[in-house]
Amino acid sequence: xxxxxxxxxxxxxxxxxxxxxxxxxxxxxxxxxxxxxxxxxxxxxxxxxxxxxxxxxxxxxxxxxxxxxxxxxxxxxxxxxxxxxxxxxxxxxxxxxxxxxxxxxxxxxxxxxxxxxxxxxxxxxxxxxxxxxxxxxxxxxxxxxxxxxxxxxxxxxxxxxxxxxxxxxxxxxxxxxxxxxxxxxxxxxxxxxxxxxxxxxxxxxxxxxxxxxxxxxxxxxxxxxxxxxxxxxxxxxxxxxxxxxxxxxxxxxxxxxxxxxxxxxxxxxxxxxxxxxxxxxxxxxxxxxxxxxxxxxxxxxxxxxxxxxxxxxxxxxxxxxxxxxx
Ligand code: SF4
Numbered sequence: 001x002x003x004x005x006x007x008x009x010x011x012x013x014x015x016x017x018x019x020x021x022x023x024x025x026x027x028x029x030x031x032x033x034x035x036x037x038x039x040x041x042x043x044x045x046x047x048x049x050x051x052x053x054x055x056x057x058x059x060x061x062x063x064x065x066x067x068x069x070x071x072x073x074x075x076x077x078x079x080x081x082x083x084x085x086x087x088x089x090x091x092x093x094x095x096x097x098x099x100x101x102x103x104x105x106x107x108x109x110x111x112x113x114x115x116x117x118x119x120x121x122x123x124x125x126x127x128x129x130x131x132x133x134x135x136x137x138x139x140x141x142x143x144x145x146x147x148x149x150x151x152x153x154x155x156x157x158x159x160x161x162x163x164x165x166x167x168x169x170x171x172x173x174x175x176x177x178x179x180x181x182x183x184x185x186x187x188x189x190x191x192x193x194x195x196x197x198x199x200x201x202x203x204x205x206x207x208x209x210x211x212x213x214x215x216x217x218x219x220x221x222x223x224x225x226x227x228x229x230x231x232x233x234x235x236x237x238x239x240x241x242x243x244x245x246x247x248x249x250x251x252x253x254x255x256x257x258x259x260x261x262x263x264x265x266x267x268x269x270x271x272x273x274x275x276x277x278x279x280x281x282x283x284x285x286x287x288x289x290x291x292x293x294x295x296x297x298x299x300x301x302x303x304x305x306x307x308x309x310x311x312x313x314x315x316x317x318x319x320x321x322x323x324x325x326x
Contacts (some may be wrong), residue, residue: 002032002074002115003027003031003032003052003071004031004035004072004073004174004175004207005030005031005060005071005072005207006029006030006069006070007027007028007029007030007050007054007068007069007070007071007073008028008068008069009026009028009067009069010024010026010027010028010029010050010053010065010067010068010069010279011024011025011026011027011032011065011066011067011068011070012024012046012049012053012063012064012065013063013064013066014064014067015062015064016062017089019280020280021229021279021280022231022279022280022281022282022283023046023049023054023279024046024049024062024231024232025046025231025232025283026045026051026068026232027050027068027069027228027232027233028233028287029050029226029233029236031175031207031224032205032207033034033174033205034201034206034207034224035203035207035208035223035224036198036207036208036210036221036223036224037207037208037209037210037223037224037225037226038094038210038212038218038221038222038224038225038226038239039051039064039209039210039211039212039226040212040213040214040215040225040227040228040255041213041228041229042213042217042229042276043213043229044230044276044279045229045230045231045232045276046227046228046230046232047179047211047228048179048211049063050093050228051161051177051179051211052095053065053070053129054070054072054077054093054175054177054209054223055089055095055177056077056082056085056089056204057089058096058184061078062116064078065078072088072092072093072175072225072308073088073092073174073175075092075263077087077290078158082152085182087104087120087121090117090120090121090170090171090173091121091171091172091173092173092174092175093173093174093175093176093177094168094169094171094173094175094176094177095168095176095177095178095179096164096165096168096178097164097175097179098177098179098180101152101160102161102297103162103164103167103326104152104160104163104167104266105150105152106150107151108151108242109148109151110135110138110147110148110149110151110152110155110166111138111148111149112164113163113239113310114134114137114138114148114163114166114167114170115130115131115134117167117170117171118130118133118170118187121170121171122171122232124253128191129319133170134148135148135169137169138166139168140166140169140200141162141163141166141169141200142162142163142196143155143159143162143163143166151295158192160183162196165196165197167199169204171212172204172206173206175206175207175208175209176197176201176205176206176207176208176209177208177209177211178197178208178209178210180212180213184250190210194217194220194221197204197210197221197247198220198221203278208221208222208231210222215255215256218239219239219243222239223238223239224236224237224238224239225237225238225239225241225242225243225272227242227249227252227255227309229252229276229288229303230277230279230283230287230288231250231279231283231287232278232283232287232312232315233305233313233315234249234251234252234287234288234315235248235249235251235252235313235314235315236305236312236313237309237311237312238277238311241311241312244314245305245309247308247312247314247319249288249295249314249315249316250288250293250316250318251288251291254291274290274291275290275291277290284300284302285299285300285302285303286303286316286317287300288298288316294318300315303315303316303317306319306320306322307321307322307323308320308321308322309322
């Protein structure tokens with residue numbers, strides 16, 4: 001079956017006055033219609049740059065895709081006019097940004113903001129039809145439709161996040177890119193929000209890439225998982241491959257060890273020591289080598305992804321590749 005998203009050998013660089021930052025290096029990824037993928041890693045791992053490349057919103061004049069291809073719903077995103085891409089934002093792909101306030105216009109009512117997206121993508125519909133759809137979107141995210149005449153500041157943080165989701169879902173995109181949509185919220189609201197996104201995603205058969213540093217969130221919501229480290233995918237598989245296995249990349253293992261367990265003293269929390277690889281250096285060999293307790297000279301050579309199970313890939317020399325490689 002045709003895939004919704006196919007990324008091959010994607011590399012992204014940021015050119016600043018001081019240096020070049022290699023944000024993403026040789027990334028491959030596939031996502032089917034309706035599938036959910038958790039993109040996990042620390043700040044600076046390249047998760048957001050990957051998402052911004054997909055929706056073609058890398059900071060202009062600074063961020064560049066330097067190699068690779070991105071096919072989204074049959075469209076070659078890197079070789080398509082901006083006007084077509086603009087139409088795809090909202091109708092094919094939507095992004096939920098980290099900070100709800102930056103995504104909402106403070107001087108427009110929330111109803112008008114949902115309406116604005118709908119109007120762009122459904123110019124043929126009457127005002128009454130669009131109004132009805134605004135009401136429906138408000139109710140869908142659990143806010144009474146009569147509040148559509150209010151402004152963003154009249155809502156709590158959790159409510160604002162719901163409105164951002166309503167705006168993102170208004171045109172029923174085929175893919176949602178959700179960049180840590182819950183970090184600013186307290187734990188209870190966080191759980192509700194994730195439940196809501198998951199529920200909507202299932203009802204509308206929307207695919208989702210959830211960007212997070214939180215493995216617990218991924219376990220609850222995602223079918224596939226990609227772990228990124230310093231611009232590279234270092235592990236990729238189904239949620240079972242990652243969560244129910246004894247084969248894990250040492251970095252992924254470190255992420256698991258860093259999760260505080262209930263009933264355990266906090267001082268048992270084992271942070272991953274060391275700094276992430278310098279992003280201004282072009283990668284050579286394993287980027288995790290400076291922090292890895294298993295590192296040897298061999299690790300400094302190029303490390304390809306190795307297939308260790310039917311759907312499980314790890315970029316580390318410790319694992320024997322499966323005989324029947326892909
Ligand atoms: Fe550690 Fe070497 Fe594996 Fe990298 S390739 S994670 S340094 S053992």
